Amino acid sequence: MAHRLQIRLLTWDVKDTLLKLRHPLGEEYATKARAHGLEVEPSALEQGFRQAYRVQSHSFPNYGLSHGLTSRQWWLDVVLQTFHLAGVQDAQAVAPIAEQLYEDFSRPCTWQVLDGAEDTLRECRSRGLRLAVISNFDQRLEGILGGLGLREHFDFVLTSEAVGWPKPDPRIFQEALRLAHMEPVVTAHVGDNYLCDYQGPRAVGMHSFLVADPQALDPVVRDSVPKEHILPSLAHLLPALDCLKGSTPGL
Numbered sequence: 001m002a003h004r005l006q007i008r009l010l011t012w013d014v015k016d017t018l019l020k021l022r023h024p025l026g027e028e029y030a031t032k033a034r035a036h037g038l039e040v041e042p043s044a045l046e047q048g049f050r051q052a053y054r055v056q057s058h059s060f061p062n063y064g065l066s067h068g069l070t071s072r073q074w075w076l077d078v079v080l081q082t083f084h085l086a087g088v089q090d091a092q093a094v095a096p097i098a099e100q101l102y103e104d105f106s107r108p109c110t111w112q113v114l115d116g117a118e119d120t121l122r123e124c125r126s127r128g129l130r131l132a133v134i135s136n137f138d139q140r141l142e143g144i145l146g147g148l149g150l151r152e153h154f155d156f157v158l159t160s161e162a163v164g165w166p167k168p169d170p171r172i173f174q175e176a177l178r179l180a181h182m183e184p185v186v187t188a189h190v191g192d193n194y195l196c197d198y199q200g201p202r203a204v205g206m207h208s209f210l211v212a213d214p215q216a217l218d219p220v221v222r223d224s225v226p227k228e229h230i231l232p233s234l235a236h237l238l239p240a241l242d243c244l245k246g247s248t249p250g251l
Helices: 025-035 042-059 062-067 071-085 091-104 117-126 141-147 170-180 194-202 219-224 234-243
Strands: 009-012 019-021 111-113 130-135 157-159 187-191 207-211
Touching: 009 170, 025 042, 025 071, 025 091, 042 071, 062 071, 071 091, 117 130, 117 234, 130 141, 130 170, 141 157, 157 170, 170 187, 170 194, 187 194, 187 234, 194 207, 207 234
Parallel strands: 009 130, 009 187, 130 157, 187 207
Antiparallel strands: 019 111
């Protein structure tokens, strides 16, 4: 019979798990453009960003570190391409907007803590759980978490920029286990991305939970994840931990 498992370390994704943008990205970009005398539709910027981010991530993964880029330059290039795709051809006019957006997205006030996140982190710590972050974020994350009052909950914050490997690369999870001096079987990861936050940690023997509305999930994903591993909200995490049975996680 499977025994109830005692998890000792919880690692966390950040964006759309603990934090989200205070305003939609297209609106943020359009507001900054307007302040510089450019009128661009938020929807066009939102669409342009999705395309620019996808292409940049494919061409220069993990902020282009292996290509000699800095994360700052990587993001500035994404913003320039976003406006280009939205119909703004004057790169010189966009350059100061890109600089301003980079600074704005570094500020805690641009972000907000998701409902239930702080209460869940506090309750986890009261139970004696150790907490850490594993995020495909850049160097700005520490300051954002600190400004929002969340940094104090975590033993360490591990970003893909700092370690050199983005999720779901197994090495970023292995590095977290090394820093925490923990075995994977007593560790669980929490996040909202199926590949990065659910499958990635399980590939190194960790447990994992997917924060998602079950009805909004792709049916293939929904059918491949046991329902007890899907968290419709962070309030479901602690009961899910209580029900976690001892076994070696599968892929």
